[in-house]
Structure formats: C-alpha cells, structure tokens
Amino acid sequence: MIAANPLSEMLSTLLDRRASGRRTAGRRRIRDDCQKLLEERAEISGLQLAADIFGQYEALDPEARIAFFEFLNEQFDIDPTTVEQLAARYRDAPSPENFRALARAAEPARQRLFRRLNEAPGATAEIVRMRQDLLALLPAHPHLGRTDHDLRHLLRSWFNRGFLVLQQVSWDSPATVLEKIIAYEAVHEIRNWDDLRRRLQPEDRRCFAFFHPSMPSEPLIFVEVALTRGVPSSIQALLSDGGDALSQTSANTAVFYSISNCQPGLAGISFGNSLIKQVARDLSRDLPNLKTFVTLSPIPGLNRWLATQGTEAADTDGAQLERLAAKYLMTAKDAHGRPLDPVARFHLGNGAMVQALHRGGDTSPRGMAQSGGVMVNYLYDLNRITQRATQFSKTNDIAASSEVKGLVRRA
Amino acid sequence: MIAANPLSEMLSTLLDRRASGRRTAGRRRIRDDCQKLLEERAEISGLQLAADIFGQYEALDPEARIAFFEFLNEQFDIDPTTVEQLAARYRDAPSPENFRALARAAEPARQRLFRRLNEAPGATAEIVRMRQDLLALLPAHPHLGRTDHDLRHLLRSWFNRGFLVLQQVSWDSPATVLEKIIAYEAVHEIRNWDDLRRRLQPEDRRCFAFFHPSMPSEPLIFVEVALTRGVPSSIQALLSDGGDALSQTSANTAVFYSISNCQPGLAGISFGNSLIKQVARDLSRDLPNLKTFVTLSPIPGLNRWLATQGTEAADTDGAQLERLAAKYLMTAKDAHGRPLDPVARFHLGNGAMVQALHRGGDTSPRGMAQSGGVMVNYLYDLNRITQRATQFSKTNDIAASSEVKGLVRRA
Amino acid sequence: MIAANPLSEMLSTLLDRRASGRRTAGRRRIRDDCQKLLEERAEISGLQLAADIFGQYEALDPEARIAFFEFLNEQFDIDPTTVEQLAARYRDAPSPENFRALARAAEPARQRLFRRLNEAPGATAEIVRMRQDLLALLPAHPHLGRTDHDLRHLLRSWFNRGFLVLQQVSWDSPATVLEKIIAYEAVHEIRNWDDLRRRLQPEDRRCFAFFHPSMPSEPLIFVEVALTRGVPSSIQALLSDGGDALSQTSANTAVFYSISNCQPGLAGISFGNSLIKQVARDLSRDLPNLKTFVTLSPIPGLNRWLATQGTEAADTDGAQLERLAAKYLMTAKDAHGRPLDPVARFHLGNGAMVQALHRGGDTSPRGMAQSGGVMVNYLYDLNRITQRATQFSKTNDIAASSEVKGLVRRA
C-alpha cells in the first residue's frame, strides 16, 4: 500500500509509534516525570516518559498549565550564585573544564528538559504548541518570560533556515496540508475548497511554503503568488473569478499578494524574508519571462495614523489619500526610527522599495477600515535587494520610486 | 525528469544553490567575514557570507585552520566578567529582562556564529566536517576544547533523536548512500560492491541506518542484521557466501552482527542505542516469527586485559579462553565501575545481557589479535531492555545467562 | 521545488509537454491526419500529429463526432475478402509468414491508429474519454459497436490487472485525487470536503483505489471501508457523524460499504472483484484482529421485482420485507440463470455469500425507493472465496447463511 506523500510517510514510523500518554492528569505527576526525565540516563525509558509527559500536559486544565509553567520557570532555572562563582573561576583560569562547568550552569535545566522531550516521536509539534500556550499566558504572567526565552532560543536553533524545506503547495498537495492553508491564510480569507482551488490550480497562480522535516503536514509560512501582465493595482481584480488564466509565457510579473505565518508557537522566529526572496529567485530561474517581482500589500496602520493627524480616510478624496498614504509610509516612524507600518517594515527590511500607491486597491470592509482602501506595491529588484536590505538595516533609509517621492512632496 | 530518491531531491534546491565560495584564502578575510556575519542583520547577504566562509575555510592550509579555531576560541568567547555581573544582577532581581541579558552573555558568540553559518544550504554537513577537523586538533591543542564544547552542544541539539529518520538501506538504495556503507563499515570490512550486495540483497539480510534530513545521502550510524535459525556462533559462517538465503518465515532469530558510526564529526553524540532497539522493535512487528534478538559481537579488549593478567590467548585452550572471556566481561571494570570492554559497555547500557561466549567465533587476523577469536552474543530481550538499562545505569550490575555465570565461576 | 506526489511527478515531463492541438476543427482534416498518422514512419512527427488529432477531436461538435466515429468504423475496418483469402492460404500452408499476413489483415487499421495515438503524452486518458463519447452514441448508432469492440479490446489489454496499482486514498492524498472521489462516489453521495474527510481521516475508515500509471490522478475504481465491532445493519448509523472513531485494535470487522467505478470510458472492463479481494487480503495482513470481511450493500432491484410479484414494499411489514428480500436475492434469476440483482451478481461472482438482511438499513429516499430500506451483508470468507467464486461461475449456486435460507423458507 502506498501513502500519497513521501515526506509524511518518512515520518510515519515515528508518528505511528506516538505513545498516547496516559491522561491521568495530576500536577504532581507531571512534575515528578519531568524531574525523572532529566535524571534518566537509559534512553528508551526516556522516550516513554517524554510521551507520557505530553499526554499529561494535554490533560491539564488551564490553571494546572499555569502551575506547570511556573514549575518550569522556578524549579528548572539556573542558580545565579553558581553561575557567578563559575564565571569568576573561568575568568581566573579559562580552561576547557572551567568553561564547560560554566556553560552547564548557565543553561537552565528546562532547556535540557525540552531537548529530552523532543526525542519522542511527534514531539517538535507538541513543543511548538506548548509555546503557543505559554505566549498566551505571558501578558498576565510576564515573569514566565524566562521560560519563553529558553523555548524561543531552542526553537530558533531547531527551525534554523538551513533545516527548512521550500515546497510548492499546489492542488496536487495532500489535503492535510491544504486544509491548513485555508485555516492559516491571514490576509485575504479563503472561504472554502473551491476558493482554495482558484488560488492554486490556474496556470497563473502559485503558492510556496516552508516546512520543517519533523512537521511535514504543517506549513510554517506560505506566500501566494499571481503571475500577471503588468503590476496590478487592486486585490479584488486579482482574486476575481472571471476570465481565463494567463499562460506562463505571457506573464511578465510575479505578484506576492499574501504572506501568512501558520504557527503561533513560532512567533518571533522569522522565516518570511527568506521565503519571499527564495521564491522570487526560483521563479525568475524557472520562468525567465518574469521581469518584475512585486507585492500588492495592505497598509494596516494608515487609518490609525490619519486619526493621529486629525484626518479620516472617509473624508479624503482618492488622490489625496494616496498622497497621505505615501507620506505615512515614508515618514511615519516608530521609537527606533523604523517605519511605523509593520508591513512596510517587513518588506523594506527585506530589501524591497515602495513602488506605487493605489486608491481603491482593497474595497473590502477590512481594507476600507485599515487604509480607506489604499494598497501599495513593494518592488523586489533581485539585483538590489541585498544592498537595499543592508542599507535599510543600517540607516532606516526608505527606498522609493520617484513617483512615490512625488506623492510625498505633494501631500 | 525524475530523481531516484525523494529525500535527496527534497534538498536539491538547497544543494543546487550551494554557493561555491570564492576560495581566495586569507586568514584575515575569513575572520572579518565571521565578524560581519554575526553583525549582519539583513539575512540574504548573510547566506552569501556563510557560503563564502565555508569556501574560505576549505581553502585554508592546516596551519591556518588552527589559527582560525584559535580565533573562534578567543575572540568569540564569553566575557566572564560580564557574566559574573549579570548573574549577580539576576540573583538580585530575577526578571525576564535580567534573565535574557545573562543568557545572552553566557552564550559564546561562536554559537551564534555557527547557527548563522548553518543557514546556508548544505551547511550542516560542513559544520560536522569542521568539528571532525577540530577533534583531530584537540590532543595537541586541548584549550580548543572550549570551542568543541560549543560545537558539540549545538550538534547534539540539531541531531536530537526526534529529528532522525530510520531508513532501511537495501540494494534498492542510491549508490551515493551505498558507497558510504562500504566506506564506513568499521567492524567487518566490506571489500567491494559484490560483498556489499551479499549483505543487503538476500532475503535473510537487512541493514538499517539513521539519517538526518539535512544530510540525506549521509548515514549517521548503521546496523547490519542477519536473520537466522538459532543463534550463530561464528562470524565467518555468517558472512560466508555459500548456501541459499533463509526464507523470512523460517528465521526465528535476528542477529546484529555489525554496528558502525559514520560521522567522526559527530563523535560523542550517541544514537546507537536508539538504533538497535528501534530496529529490534520494527523487525519484531514486521516478522512475528522472530523471537530472539541478539548480537554477535567482538571482545576488543580481551587480549589487552589477558596481558595485564599475565596470560595470552595464544597459550590458552579454547574452553579456558571462553571462561576467561566471561570473567573479563563480567568482572573487569574501569575507573567508574563500568565494564572495561567498550562493546560490552555499549550493549549492557542498552539493556542487553551477556548470553553466550564462542571460541573460534572470529578467526580473522583482527579477531585473533583482539580476543584470540572469541566472540560474544548480547541478548536483547524486548520485554526487559528498559528495566535492564535502567538497572545498569544505576548500579552497573551486569545481566548474564546462567551459562555465562557458570563460565565465570569455573574461570 | 518538490511536487507533493511522486506518481504525478513521474508523468510530469509527459503532461507538461502535452501539445495543445490546434483546434481548427474540420471534419476533413482530422480524417487526413488519422490517415497520415497510420502511414507515418518517422516517429517524432507522429507524436505531434497524434496531439493535433486529439485537439481537433475536442473541437468537433456532436454531429462531427458521429461522423468521425463513422469514418473510423467504415474506413479503418478490415477487408473481409482479404481475411477470407489469407485464412484459406494459412489453412493450406500454416507458415509464420502466412500467419502474420492473416493476423495483420484481421486487425482493423483503427486498432493500429489508437496505438499510435496513445504514443502522445496524456493520450491514454484521452482515448478513455473518446470511448465514453462513443458509448453514449451506441444506443442510437449500434453499428458503431464494431469500433467500440476494438477500443474495448485495446483498453482491456492496457488496463490489464497486472498494470494497475492499488493505493490507499487518505486525507494525505492530493486534492486532485480527492476531488474525484467526491465526484465519482456512486452509492452514498459525498456532499462536500468535510463529508469526505469523515470518510477518510478517522482511524476506523479506509479507502482504496486502483490507479493506472498513465493516469496518476484518476482513480479507476475505489472502495470505502469502515472498521467496526460486529457487523453493522444500517448505513445511516455507519455514516453518522457522532461518536469517536474505533481504535484499530478494537475493530474486528471490515465493512465494504461503497464501491464506485470512476471511468465511464472503461465500462465493461472490470477491476472490482480484484479490488475488494486484494483490499480484504491486505487489511487482514495489516490488522490481524480483523476477522470478518463483509459488505453493507443496497438491493437495487428489490422493489422492481416486488412489483412483478404484485406486492409493494410500502405495504409490507419489516419482517416480511426481509423475507421477501431474501427470496428475491436467492431465487430471482435472469435469462442466463444468474441472480437478477446486479449487486448480488457482483459479490456472489467474487466468491461472497449472502449473510444477513436488514430492514431499515437505508432509510434515505433512494434506499426506500429501491428496496423499502432493506440492505444486505455479503460475507467475504477469505478461506473460501476462491472455491465459492469457482462454484458460482460454474453452477450459479448461491451460497447463503442458514439464517438467510430460513428467511427464504418462511417467505
């Protein structure tokens, strides 16, 4: 019998064996088991323990989960006094032994615990879910930020760009993956499977995602692309159902019209900039007719900013709204001197430039509420993105077309 | 066009893109580039830098490599004074901010550097090779142990059991993998491709290996298995070419007759115990007729130990040699109270027991030189390995058959 | 970049290259091109011609299609006089040369034409669609049965059981395959993707299909299976949404509750009996707890037959309806002495037996209209299906449980 997907099959032995932890909750037991897992030297019992711990964790009620994280935060922390002493000793005698002793003392036991937990099949996804829970608790329990720091540190190492696999998501992809695309699309909602098909199947549509080999059915982040002739100015036109698909050879432009993160548990671990640039490179190699790589992006912060300026999009005519939007993108800064608009920050940080503004670009209720319907193209010039990204990271200088600069002047 | 192997294909985009670093060596430049990579915030230039650094590293001569590791060891170390101060601050005020500051200070910059290097395609294998070089330097440059500690710490996290994939290696496997089996077999040499075929293709032979998704053509460790009727007592008989393969349904015993680590750069990061136990489980599920899981193992330390006892294998008759071998395995201990024999340590640590001794088990020059030809079966009783491994890890108690215990008494 | 499905990828070079035939219709041109294709000796121009012919065919209007089939039927037929003469010559001198001459003359040119057409990428699916069109024309144009005979002859050879691949269809299968399962389910309608998921994803549900390597996204026939404890008596209960899935180890029965042919163009080329028996064997090997293999089947002809007996299901009480259903299945015969009910014919021909009748088994409008809601279990006893199939094929004897025989006696 053949499974349809080699990647998921690859992990099947692992996932099949996933021990369904005995779910007899009990705050006591999960703590004892964690303790035991850290001490356990024999590996095989460790695997079973790890699986049990996940089972127990799932069964914990919200109160007990807080208690569990408190426990990790307090009991599996470092001992600062020991660190202090070992740092002093290392300062005096920087031998490998003293270094090792210090390094061990400076790493909280909970990091070792998470590594041991990860040995169980399917564990990586569980740990990502654990962090999702923890992140939800942080606002009310900010001191748990210590445990979150360790989780983020580990996940950043495990989800290193070098371990991620770029895959096209198409109408030939497994339904297990596709249902997640529907669920996670964050920018322009996918209403149902037919709507999804329209974004994947036509010759002038593409979707790409990063995957981690340990979570083969879980896209981490994906970008949706439309191949067009010329740069589009309206998302409604782009997503409308009418008309034939453009043939690959006719298209000269790739439009990144939506990019969505899928794993709340991986917040703060960024892969988006790799994705969009990698996809642009791959497309440009496979379809040499593509000359322009551009986004069609929302301006989520425009209306909020207008309010601070005493204006409202609803009261402004289209031409003026475009000028104000240009001004907002180019001049409104946050406390660190970076662009106030988060989407602008993302694309400019990637090395893109502000290319053009479009009133009426997104006339959906959400688009109107965010920016009075104005959208923006960020242009990815493959020959200059590295230089622009470096420049932006150093100076926060915003690259823009002369057209956009003109709008700012006239705003 | 279709590649033969989906796993390697999976990484093809990555590997294709492997930038061939400009190999203009220069001790200066690689240092500057490492510095730059750590400071770089724009990701895409980082990828290029990382690839360049690997290229430069490859081009370094031995002297320059030592200098490079010295540089990492000294320049990218922690600052113990800062760690001391931040530990004190955290002791006084254990806030998340203070924790984060301490955690950052306590992690040497070279760990961050290796993580950034790993973002380049194909980098993981390069880093493993780097550590192989470093390990070779350690005896003469023990202070580089600090850098090795960091590398091992990272690699242990990246090669966590949860990320490894167990795969059967068969005569249907890619030649890129098979040539490595030939190269890495450490116990009973594989002389050529025909010899390899005899270990993989017959119905009563198996081979299994762990792989890491980022190094799909590189087995990390593999075990060779023979399916037999009854427990074999001689490796020559097992590997001899004559006779038909046993049918799967006739076999009642799985013999692990060779286990080899493949990556010197992963020394000290153990997967062997997982492998043998996982394979035993999988075989027992797929071939329910298999009742006995056993090794046919060398006793590498026997002759050395006999010498310390004033004896020689060559002067001892077979029956007595078996008794002495039993005594050696059961009673000769190292400074930590563990079995002196490294192979015994490995299998007993896994939860196996000493089952039987066989004079004339390995009459090859190597077998005669190591142990006067005596071999040993370690028995893996699937129902008791967890318990035995736990017991052994706590007490160093050695489980043995009554037959073996009898030999010890009569020795 | 990696496609999700190796099977479809395998054919991608082919399908990509699919020449989009110039669709300038014209009854004349397609005929000339067919003639040319048969005469063409240079292969490469043949591939182009074949692709063109498919393009032209697609563009033909219904009238022109009839004319096209008439053309194949008349112009590419055998010449019976030549066959007669060559048969006589072979009778007198049975040499290989005379045999070859006769064999060539006795095969209509249109068979050669279809083989040449098939050389174009994607052609097999096109030819299957052509036959679907032809079958629709047969009732009004029965003389085209000659061409259909040739098509069926070829397709039977190409879709030989030895070339088919059995594959599990799961929620991990490509959407391109899954949408066809939705479209082709013929027995119990699948309303949407959520409904489909309920038939594929739970631990106690399975679906298997035969595929042909040349049509990797097109299931040929599929069977849906439920794993249950005990034999179910109602399809509504089986398909209802409530409740947890049964674990694999708890199930002791596999229920084939729906089997659907997908390709109208392959009518008369049966794979169903292979499928159900192959799946039963595979399941019994993978899940040794499964002891009973049984269908839950409609009785499509019951009400029609009752009418011929002057009765109506609506006027009959449940117990009596079961008795009449048993009588119908066991005693109502067609002109060849085989069971009148087509579903009974299918399963009994496979070697199954009539196991039990269930009033209220299918209370859907369709179930009520067909059989007053009565359903039937056919039992596949793996140890006896070969013997029963052979017996049935010779004598038309119907195997039944004593319970069912009792119902017949009391009817």
Added chain:
Amino acid sequence: MIAANPLSEMLSTLLDRRASGRRTAGRRRIRDDCQKLLEERAEISGLQLAADIFGQYEALDPEARIAFFEFLNEQFDIDPTTVEQLAARYRDAPSPENFRALARAAEPARQRLFRRLNEAPGATAEIVRMRQDLLALLPAHPHLGRTDHDLRHLLRSWFNRGFLVLQQVSWDSPATVLEKIIAYEAVHEIRNWDDLRRRLQPEDRRCFAFFHPSMPSEPLIFVEVALTRGVPSSIQALLSDGGDALSQTSANTAVFYSISNCQPGLAGISFGNSLIKQVARDLSRDLPNLKTFVTLSPIPGLNRWLATQGTEAADTDGAQLERLAAKYLMTAKDAHGRPLDPVARFHLGNGAMVQALHRGGDTSPRGMAQSGGVMVNYLYDLNRITQRATQFSKTNDIAASSEVKGLVRRA
C-alpha cells in the same frame, strides 16, 4: 521504514505477493494449467494459476520448453476454417455481432492466455523473459514464429511509447538499476562500479533511460551523454579519467556516445529514436547553453564493406580511410535502398545528419576491428529532425555536412 525508491515501492505490494510457483515440473501439468487459465472465469484462482504456470515454466528443462512453445504454437492457434467462414459472414452482413465473432476467431487463444498470465504480479517481466527464450529458439524452430508474432504484438501494445517513463540514471539511482547499466552497456564496456561512477557522477556526464512502470528496476534502453566544449573526435579522450569535469555553464555540446538496449525479450520493439530525441529536447530546455547535439558513433560495418571492395583498413592511410568511411556511409545501401550501416540507419532514421568523420576515434581492439578506428558524428539539429526523418523515411536520402560530401567526392 522507508524504501529508497518510490517507483519500486509502488509495486512492492505486487511483488511481495508474487507466488513462488510450485516447481514440480511436468510437461503435462503446465499445459493443463494453461488450458484451465483460459477457461477460468473466477479471477482470483486465475492469479494463482498464472503464478503457478510461471513457476512451472522456470523449472522446465530446455527440451520441455521447446515442447511448451510447440504446444502454444499448435494448440492455441486460430482455426483458419472458422476465420474463413466468419469473414465471409461478416462480408455479407457487417454487423457488430459478426464483427465481434470474427475478431475473436482471428485472435489466437495464446494472446488471451498471455493477457491472463500478465495479471499475476511481476508477470510482465516474466513474459519478456519468455520471449527472450523463444527468440533464441527461432533460428532452429522457425515455425514458432507464429507464437513470436503474437508475443511481439502484445508487447508492442504494452510497451507503447505512451506508457514509458523517461528517467535520469545517476549516482543517486538504486543499485538495482545501476547494476543493470553495467550489465547492459553494449557499446563501450563499463568495467566496474568506479567506471560507472565516472559516467554518472561528474557534472559533465548524464545518463537517461526509459522504464516501464511494471518493471521499475529494469531500464529498457539507455543513452549516455557527455557535455563538452566543441564536438569531440575520440572516444578514448572522452572516457579518459584525467582532468576536471566541465561546469554546466561552460558546456555547449551534448554528445550521445553510447546507446544500449537492455531487454533482449523486447527485440524488434523500438524506443531508441524516442529516447535520444526526448533527451535532446529536455537537455536543451534545462541547459540553454547547449547548442549542438551530436553523437560520437562507431561504424560497425566499415571493415566488412571495405573487404567487399578489395581493401583493408590496415592498408589505408588515415585521410583516405576517412574518405572511404564517408563513401561507405553515404553510398553503401542494403536491398531496400537504405544505408548498409545499422548505426547510420538508426540515426538517419531519427532525423540526424552525417556531420564529421574521425580517424583514430576509437583505437580499442574492437574499434580497430570494426572500422580501422574511424568514428562518426551524427548531428541532431532539433529544428530539422522531424523534417529530415520524414524525408529519409520517404526517400532514403542521406543528409550530410558539406565537409562529409567533400570527402565522398575525393574518395
């Protein structure tokens, strides 16, 4: 556990189930079983019977195999008298019924037998092997040509170009495939695995093969390609071990230096022309720098022809030998007016032209014995191969460069 090769895995269910026929030979029994298989209506017993028949066939000694083929030839032939009568009836009344009756009578029962045999798993390869045996018998038993006609007819239909899959064979391919490349290379022997690696692994080497989905480890035909700068004139230089591989971007020429059929049982069923043209197309798409597609071919018939002209290569100086070789290729014809040289016939039939002659092109003993060491380049001009192939198939006109024409004039 994951098999390395999805294609072979795809068929694993089939191959695993391959019944090992009871090998109790007996000429009687195999005949009875064949008879029974044809009559059997119940499919499942048929599968077992078919597997048994293959087992019995394997066990037959050479004498008994001849008797078996005689049996097929005589007992499962057509009845010419019946064919005659049914042809007459169809002539008088061309109804579908009469057509069907005639078609059935005109097809020997052995064709139906082979189709039923093919239903067993792994049967296609067995039937190909059967034909290999039969072909070896034909010279001494020419009347068996009737059975061979039927086998070839069936195999031509089953191995239709539309069912074949083009695959790159690389150092990543399974050893099961690679060992066949070593075994089947017919032109320039591959001495061992290292030699094979040199033909597959370097960046400037390629190998492509056609596969049939039912025989996934068996290449049908393969072509070896070298990427070069400029057109090579010597096979020794091409296959020599020295020097670095050319980078893909430096190469401007693809040289087809060896093409080998693998399956003697498929003799007379040609795929070679498709292969070379398909590979040229794919390479030209993937590596746009490639401008020239050319062979470096032997001239197997040159010395034989020189002898008929009263000359010997050994007595001729190099320049004159080139002229004579050109004359031989361009003017020596067989009885049908086609080129006498079989390799010339093959490439010219494909649409290639004679491009250049090279004395000292193959100085191996074989090359010297065949053609005094002269080799030839046939040029595949992708824009003109269709036209040239058509022209050649009509007129036998040989396209040649002006250089080659000049040689002929001066010969």
